[in-house]
Amino acid sequence: MLKARLYDISLFLIALGIAFSSDRILINQTDFFKALALFWLFSSLYYHLRVLSKSGSTSWEHGISYDSSFALFAGPVGLFVFEFIYRFTVYFYKKWTKTADPNEFLDTLYNIGSFVITNSIAYFLFLHLQTSFNGFPFGFWILMLIIVSISLILSSISLVVALYILGDFKTIKEGIKFVLKSRSWLDYGTVAFTNGLLFLFLKEDKWEMLISLFILNYIVSRSYHSKSQSIQHKLERDKFEQMAYTDFLTGVFNRTFMDKKMAELNRTGERIGIVVADIDKFKRINDNYNHAVGDKVIQHFARTLKSYLSENDYLFRSGGEEFTLCLRKRNFEVTLELVHRMLNGVKNNYVDVEFNGENLSISYTASFGLYFYTANDQISMEKAYIQADQLLLQSKQLGRNKVSYENALLSVELK
Incomplete structure (x- = not known):
């Protein structure tokens, strides 16, 4: 000085x-x-x-x-x-x-x-x-x-x-x-x-x-x-907004942004596939290894899901190991096929982690619930999310590593 x-x-x-x-x-x-x-x-x-x-x-x-x-x-x-x-x-x-x-x-x-x-x-x-x-x-x-x-x-x-x-x-x-x-x-x-x-x-x-x-x-x-x-x-405003709406662990959108975006999409009249996805037996991963390894698995899961999305889709971290997706501008068959590809992409992949000084490759699976419908006054995005969450629970009850789905448009057509 x-x-x-x-x-x-x-x-x-x-x-x-x-x-x-x-x-x-x-x-x-x-x-x-x-x-x-x-x-x-x-x-x-x-x-x-x-x-x-x-x-x-x-x-x-x-x-x-x-x-x-x-x-x-x-x-x-x-x-x-x-x-x-x-x-x-x-x-x-x-x-x-x-x-x-x-x-x-x-x-x-x-x-x-x-x-x-x-x-x-x-x-x-x-x-x-x-x-x-x-x-x-x-x-x-x-x-x-x-x-x-x-x-x-x-x-x-x-x-x-x-x-x-x-x-x-x-x-x-x-x-x-x-x-x-x-x-x-x-x-x-x-x-x-x-x-x-x-x-x-x-x-x-x-x-x-x-x-x-x-x-x-x-x-x-x-x-x-x-x-x-x-x-x-x-x-600076955009940066702060991005920070407010971004999940710090995975870099995808958080629950706050999910609520905001669902409110925007609520009455668009477009056909949307709401998917709730969850890592199977995640607690066992944390118990067998540690939370640092668990975080690696969550990050890997988010990256895997994001790799299948187009620019019109949204991915949110809606819970600990739970993610919600808004799949847009597709018909039901294409949406369902995409979710099945996500399931297989998770199942056939590995996460490289370090545990107790060793490099390990961990495999895991995930369960999915898909609710396909038209966003309108009769069924809000929030209700569609609840339906998808119920379908996720059904996948868990059926043995996990599965996709449970409902096409609400078909129900409307049958009526």
Whole structure:
């Protein structure tokens, strides 16, 4: 941790040295303070649209940086002044909102140092290369893309060094992978184009255009940020919903989701085969081995049943070793044949388990109850489930490892 803090302070001191060993601010004070106020205002506004990333115990923020254009306009000294004011604005805001990290002050010094150093390098490269690029079509924009890319890559490298010192990266390969994947070429182009326009507007005293670009950039970023937040919230809701409706042991739907889905299917008028399936003599498996082996058998049973289903079907864990299936979009004969295949698939398969240091293959059987009917007001899904459960009990009474069934449609036709 001491090395990391020394690294932060060193970057700040190097940036300070670069700034005050270079030429002083060459532009007049009025233009400088106008530019400083605008860049500080919109950078502060843009701070709320940042994207937070994390590696190990370290977090950092992504967002469009306006530093390159300000460095080209005001030089390293002006850039240092801007970074100092902006970064400490963020620092005091975090302190005020109580979102600051324990080492926020030194992190602020790191940000000032890193951005001043990398963008000062961009400034000196621009001074030395701009004459060479003047003769090329779109030479200014090509040069902007080059220096911005170099600046962003150097910024990523400085972050990699910090993460390496903190132990979040263990190898150089991890650092290289981070640098290559931390930003896309679209990011480089966006930053280069934005900073290029800002610099041109500053040079030509087009303050209205500069403010308009800032506002446009903020509105677009705000829009994308809102959409990304909405997508993120939806993904989180879907994830929590999936967790609420998923059985933790088998990964199939749980009883809660079964009740919800049955309520939805209740009055669809479609033909459905409700199947209740149960592992035979499951207690004996637990008694002869242990509950860990029993869990393996339940997981195997769930996987076996699921392997026979189509995308229209549902599988629920409705009890300990009991599962309920909704088989849809099939006629009775096809549904019954499918259940028989499930029964044989269970009977002719084995579960590989470890017990008392030995690898064992355990066989087991299951019993099934199938109730085939049309979902309507006369027979609810709940009643159909009870009928299927009774048919399962009948299979158990007949000696287990059997399928008992009833086709309610046939009963209706006979009437």
